[in-house]
Amino acid sequence: MNMDLNDKNKSPLSKTFSYAFSGIVHGLGQERNFRIHTVAAILVTVLSILMRISSVEWLFVILSIFGVFTLELINSAIERVVDLTTSEYHPLAKQAKDLAAGAVLVYSIMSVIIACIIFIPKLAHLYKMLIQ
Numbered sequence: 634m635n636m637d638l639n640d641k642n643k644s645p646l647s648k649t650f651s652y653a654f655s656g657i658v659h660g661l662g663q664e665r666n667f668r669i670h671t672v673a674a675i676l677v678t679v680l681s682i683l684m685r686i687s688s689v690e691w692l693f694v695i696l697s698i699f700g701v702f703t704l705e706l707i708n709s710a711i712e713r714v715v716d717l718t719t720s721e722y723h724p725l726a727k728q729a730k731d732l733a734a735g736a737v738l739v740y741s742i743m744s745v746i747i748a749c750i751i752f753i754p755k756l757a758h759l760y761k762m763l764i765q
């Protein structure tokens with residue numbers, strides 16, 4: 634409630650940004666999966682720089698990284714809404730959480746496929762050069 638009073642002087646746009654930003658910070662702080670995605674994103678970014686990937690490849694890497702983060706945030710939001718609705722076991726609560734988790738998994742699988750398409754040929758080429 635105090636936060637709402639303090640925020641009265643802010644413009645609606647800056648409020649929107651600050652709420653969205655606090656959601657991201659909360660996700661990073663509270664969600665284990667979010668931290669795993671952050672480590673993976675840093676590793677992929679470093680590998681992309683080292684491998685000097687093309688602009689088009691960067692677009693796919695960026696879409697993969699931001700897509701997983703976005704879906705993970707939506708998944709966390711759905712988990713909280715479900716928990717707010719019921720603390721009892723309910724088949725629909727299970728379906729809602731499993732569907733949201735499934736969405737993250739589907740996108741993560743796509744991201745891994747993209748990473749394989751981009752990096753396996755480059756790593757194979759590097760390996761060939763090293764053993765020659």
Ligand SMILES: Nc1ncnc2c1ncn2[C@@H]1O[C@H](COP(=O)(O)OP(=O)(O)OP(=O)(O)O)[C@@H](O)[C@H]1O
Pocket residue numbers: 666712719720721722723724726727728730731734
């Ligand atoms: N109220 C509920 N009713 C029925 N099943 C539930 C309920 N809450 C959770 N579950 C089941 O337990 C699983 C784990 O739920 P939980 O809320 O612990 O999320 P989680 O998988 O730990 O998510 P994360 O690791 O991202 O925090 C859900 O995917 C769902 O199958």
